[in-house]
Amino acid sequence: MVRVQLVCSPQRLQCPAAEPPEAEKRHMETLLKNVSSTAELLAVSARSGALEQWDGHALSRAFHWARYGEHLFRRFHSDPAVRTAMEKQLQLTNQSLRAALPGYTDVSFCDLSRCQHLLLVGLLNNPELPVSIMRILFGSGSPADTEHSEYVDVTGLCSHIIQCKSACKVLSPLADSSAVGADAEVQGAMLMERLGALMGRGREARRAEHFLDSLLQGCDGASEHFCLVIAAALLTAKNSAAEGAAQDVLQDWLQKTPGVLKLTCSALSASLLAGLAKEHRKFREAYCGVLKTWASDMEYSVHEGEWVQTSTKTCMVTFQKLTEHFLALFEKCPPQRDDVERELNALKLSDGDFDVRGLSVWGDLLSALNT
Amino acid sequence: MTEEPSPNVQEIQFWLDKMVAWGRADSPNIQRDVSLHLRRLSSYLQQLLTHINNLISTTETMKRMPLLGQFLGRLCWIPYVTADGDATNPLHNVLFPQKVLCQLTTDEDDAAAQALMKPMGVPPNEYHLKVLRKVFSFYSCWCSCDSILAASEACVPLATCPEAAPLIDALLQRPATCVRAALSEDFLDALSCAYSRQNLSLEEQAVFSLWHHSLSSLEVAVLSLLESVCTNTGSTPQRMLQQVSQSLLCNYILCTSTVSFVTYTAAGQKNPSDPTKLVTCSAECCYLLPSSRGHHRVFEAWFLLVQCAHWVQVTVQLLGTKGPEDCGPLLWLLTFYHHPTNRGHHRALQLVRLETERPMREGSRVKRVIWPEFHLSVSRLSASSHNPGRLHRPLSNYDLTFNSHRVCLCSSFVNLLIY
Numbered sequence: 001m002v003r004v005q006l007v008c009s010p011q012r013l014q015c016p017a018a019e020p021p022e023a024e025k026r027h028m029e030t031l032l033k034n035v036s037s038t039a040e041l042l043a044v045s046a047r048s049g050a051l052e053q054w055d056g057h058a059l060s061r062a063f064h065w066a067r068y069g070e071h072l073f074r075r076f077h078s079d080p081a082v083r084t085a086m087e088k089q090l091q092l093t094n095q096s097l098r099a100a101l102p103g104y105t106d107v108s109f110c111d112l113s114r115c116q117h118l119l120l121v122g123l124l125n126n127p128e129l130p131v132s133i134m135r136i137l138f139g140s141g142s143p144a145d146t147e148h149s150e151y152v153d154v155t156g157l158c159s160h161i162i163q164c165k166s167a168c169k170v171l172s173p174l175a176d177s178s179a180v181g182a183d184a185e186v187q188g189a190m191l192m193e194r195l196g197a198l199m200g201r202g203r204e205a206r207r208a209e210h211f212l213d214s215l216l217q218g219c220d221g222a223s224e225h226f227c228l229v230i231a232a233a234l235l236t237a238k239n240s241a242a243e244g245a246a247q248d249v250l251q252d253w254l255q256k257t258p259g260v261l262k263l264t265c266s267a268l269s270a271s272l273l274a275g276l277a278k279e280h281r282k283f284r285e286a287y288c289g290v291l292k293t294w295a296s297d298m299e300y301s302v303h304e305g306e307w308v309q310t311s312t313k314t315c316m317v318t319f320q321k322l323t324e325h326f327l328a329l330f331e332k333c334p335p336q337r338d339d340v341e342r343e344l345n346a347l348k349l350s351d352g353d354f355d356v357r358g359l360s361v362w363g364d365l366l367s368a369l370n371t
Numbered sequence: 372m373t374e375e376p377s378p379n380v381q382e383i384q385f386w387l388d389k390m391v392a393w394g395r396a397d398s399p400n401i402q403r404d405v406s407l408h409l410r411r412l413s414s415y416l417q418q419l420l421t422h423i424n425n426l427i428s429t430t431e432t433m434k435r436m437p438l439l440g441q442f443l444g445r446l447c448w449i450p451y452v453t454a455d456g457d458a459t460n461p462l463h464n465v466l467f468p469q470k471v472l473c474q475l476t477t478d479e480d481d482a483a484a485q486a487l488m489k490p491m492g493v494p495p496n497e498y499h500l501k502v503l504r505k506v507f508s509f510y511s512c513w514c515s516c517d518s519i520l521a522a523s524e525a526c527v528p529l530a531t532c533p534e535a536a537p538l539i540d541a542l543l544q545r546p547a548t549c550v551r552a553a554l555s556e557d558f559l560d561a562l563s564c565a566y567s568r569q570n571l572s573l574e575e576q577a578v579f580s581l582w583h584h585s586l587s588s589l590e591v592a593v594l595s596l597l598e599s600v601c602t603n604t605g606s607t608p609q610r611m612l613q614q615v616s617q618s619l620l621c622n623y624i625l626c627t628s629t630v631s632f633v634t635y636t637a638a639g640q641k642n643p644s645d646p647t648k649l650v651t652c653s654a655e656c657c658y659l660l661p662s663s664r665g666h667h668r669v670f671e672a673w674f675l676l677v678q679c680a681h682w683v684q685v686t687v688q689l690l691g692t693k694g695p696e697d698c699g700p701l702l703w704l705l706t707f708y709h710h711p712t713n714r715g716h717h718r719a720l721q722l723v724r725l726e727t728e729r730p731m732r733e734g735s736r737v738k739r740v741i742w743p744e745f746h747l748s749v750s751r752l753s754a755s756s757h758n759p760g761r762l763h764r765p766l767s768n769y770d771l772t773f774n775s776h777r778v779c780l781c782s783s784f785v786n787l788l789i790y
Contacts, residue, residue: 073492113492117477124473138463138472158476159460162453164499167532169450169480170402171506171525182505186498187487194491211490218490222483229487 031072031082032089038069038115039093039107046122047101051129059133062119063152069115078197083109120158179272180232184225188232195233195246203242205249212253216260227264230254234276234283251282265290266317270328278332288340291325295365298322300358307361323368330369341366383438386415390445393452399521405451406527406557410564413458420461443467447475455528457570500534507538519545523558530558530565536572543573543580554584563588567595579623596620683708 041062044050054062076082087109094106111118123129123137137158172182180188198207219226230250238244254261265273265287277284294317298307307319330337344362351360358364389408393401419439423432433440443466446452446459453459453475463472479485479495488498523542529535539562542554562581565571566588573581582589596618600611686701 070494077492110490110492114489114494117494117496121473121477124469124476127469129469134469134472135464138460140460156460158472159456159463161496161499162463162475163456163460163532164496164503164534166450166452166454167529167535168499168502168506170454170528172502177509182509183481183484183502186501186505187484190488190491190493190501215487215490218486219483220486222486225483226487 028082028085032085034068035072035086035089035112036093038065038072038112039090040097041065042107042115042118042122043097043101043104045119046126047104048126049128051123051126051133054130054133056132056136059136059154060152063116063154066115066119067152069112073109073112073115077109077113078200124158179235179275180228184228184232185236187229188234189236191229191233191250192236192243192246195249196242199242199246199249203245205252208246208249209253209256212250213257216257223260223263224267227260227267230260230264231268231272231276234280247280248282251280251286254283255286261286262290262293265325270321270325271332273325274328274332277329277336284329284333284336287329288336291322291329292343294322295361298361300361302358307364319364319368323365326365326369341369344369382415383436383442386412387438387442387445390442390449393449394445402451402524406524406555409452409455409458409527409557410560412452413455413564416458416462420465423465444471447471451528454532455530457531457565457568458528503534507535520553520555523555527555527557527561530561531570533572540574540577543577543584556585559585559588563591567591575619578619582623592620677708 045062072086076086090107090109094104098104098106107118120137123133136155139155139159168183178185194211195208198211199205200207216223216226233250234247236243238247254264273287277287294309297309297311298319299310300306301308309317326340330340344366347362348360348366351362354360354363357367389404389412393405426432426435443462447462447467467475477495484498485495488495493501519542522538526535526539526542530539542558543562559581562571562573563585566573566578566581571578582592596615600606600614603611603614606614683705686704690701690705
């Protein structure tokens with residue numbers, strides 16, 4: 001039977017580096033023990049009949065522990081040594097909980113970041129949840145902001161969550177002054193923060209790139225949305241050199257990773273892409289490159305009387321759309337026009353410099369851009 | 372417990388039809404319809420709740436009102452309705468099964484967003500709060516007048532949402548520069564209701580603005596205060612007076628009616644023993660006018676001042692005797708008299724220029740005939756703002772029409788302006 005001691009609160013964290021080695025070791029042991037207890041708490045709240053005994057105080061203490069779990073994540077997610085130790089501890093805890101509770105789902109270190117949410121999911125899905133606890137969670141009154149106090153007031157927590165989610169749904173569609181939308185802007189800002197934290201003071205790109213790879217993998221069918229978030233991230237104002245460095249790393253990753261750049265260019269609107277090109281030279285060059293690649297992929301179809309893409313890959317672009325992309329780019333970055341036209345002219349020359357439609361995609365593109 | 376009449380079947384059918392319509396599409400028309408009906412829906416839900424609490428079990432309730440289950444089942448999934456916490460929160464514990472409540476609280480519609488937020492360590496609740504704050508930050512950047520109405524309508528269900536408070540504050544305190552930038556009546560109504568139930572968390576100035584915008588909200592506030600004072604049985608008259616005087620309502624009334632009171636008093640006193648005190652007091656009250664007044668209030672105060680234009684003459688005379696530190700309110704009164712609406716926000720500039728230009732006293736004697744010259748300066752200043760014609764029009768319309776004995780005074784003004 002899994003029991004969780006909810007009597008005492010987790011000890012206050014101290015800075016490990018400032019302590020002598022013995023104390024540091026003990027401190028680490030306490031941290032790992034607390035990580036274990038947090039995982040056990042989540043298991044108990046989801047599965048146990050012991051919930052019947054819970055009153056308002058027990059509920060409050062449970063959320064206090066969950067908050068502590070989130071604090072551990074925030075504190076140590078970019079500290080590789082401590083993080084690894086915690087991940088190992090969680091593996092052990094998961095093993096024993098799996099043996100004790102049928103249908104148990106593992107808790108990962110990442111899950112600690114949303115401990116309160118997981119606690120809530122566990123409680124609300126537990127058929128043994130007492131009505132008195134429900135009354136507290138769905139009661140009237142907003143929960144007080146108790147960031148720095150021992151006592152966590154969760155009265156009306158769930159009602160507040162429902163209201164907040166509904167307000168988001170009602171208002172987001174109306175906030176049309178954003179190029180990418182409020183949600184993408186928030187996600188983009190979070191991405192920038194995370195990349196900055198991963199890069200650390202040494203501006204190490206590797207960890208940030210691995211993180212982006214894992215995000216792309218995790219997207220699984222929502223890759224276009226990920227592209228929108230990348231655009232939003234690149235459009236966030238650069239408030240510091242660190243943010244500038246993170247945006248650089250993001251652009252480099254975009255170019256190196258097969259398919260993502262092309263997907264970004266075909267999924268997003270011409271005006272949004274032009275906006276990105278305006279802010280970032282690297283992206284501008286990469287973007288022009290993609291447009292030229294699309295053009296060179298095209299063949300003239302006599303049947304349709306138009307240039308069409310030859311490859312049957314995922315990114316479908318029409319000649320019309322290609323033209324729109326160039327025009328939007330020129331509108332936002334006027335100096336680009338001369339450079340691009342010079343290149344197109346050179347390519348047209350290499351094709352034989354004909355002025356007849358259908359012979360050179362470069363010639364026809366130039367004509368379309370200048371009508 | 373008295374037996375409440377059970378909510379009738381037609382009414383449930385009406386609301387069920389509404390839920391079907393509202394759940395179907397997301398469009399500004401739907402939002403408009405929701406804003407129009409939200410108050411009625413709220414009181415209907417309250418009625419339902421009272422009735423159900425009087426019954427023994429929910430199964431009995433469902434038997435008596437078979438459409439109720441359908442109605443509630445649809446209602447909880449309509450964000451326009453559930454955004455109004457006041458109306459729908461009380462239903463949670465009583466009418467919805469645990470499974471539904473669990474889904475409402477923990478389900479995340481936007482899988483794509485969660486696929487990114489989870490590895491980034493951002494919990495769902497924190498994410499939603501950030502999005503909400505981001506959306507509110509967009510609204511406060513809006514400049515177009517047409518957006519104000521739409522924004523206020525969107526905020527109808529959010530009167531009691533604490534995160535919406537800064538947006539609601541901004542909407543209420545926005546200076547009334549354009550007729551089209553009106554706030555939705557349903558919005559003001561919702562705020563007024565929330566205030567009377569003490570569910571509103573707004574700044575003092577925002578509450579004042581609410582009362583400025585909506586007379587009915589002021590009425591509701593007065594009635595609420597009276598009710599709370601009178602139902603406080605066992606309270607001495609002294610305590611009741613204290614309760615009233617400490618209320619926000621009292622501050623508001625003092626603030627807005629002092630000007631009217633003083634100028635009314637001034638109008639009634641033909642030959643007061645001490646004109647300076649009355650004028651200085653009136654000037655100070657005008658000076659302290661809150662910035663978020665509606666146009667009609669401004670003109671009311673100005674019109675009253677015009678009724679006693681001789682006090683403006685005294686103001687000018689006083690200016691000759693006062694030191695620079697006491698001039699502020701008097702100068703303000705003068706510019707207000709000439710340019711009440713302060714369109715183009717030139718008043719601050721005018722005050723600064725008037726400071727430097729006001730005629731100083733010669734030696735120890737006050738220059739008695741400073742009236743026409745100084746007014747020339749003031750009128751020149753006012754004429755140099757965007758629309759000089761705006762000045763003499765109110766003067767000629769109001770003053771000429773209602774104060775025939777002031778015609779001679781007014782015509783000299785008009786003559787000054789029409790070079």
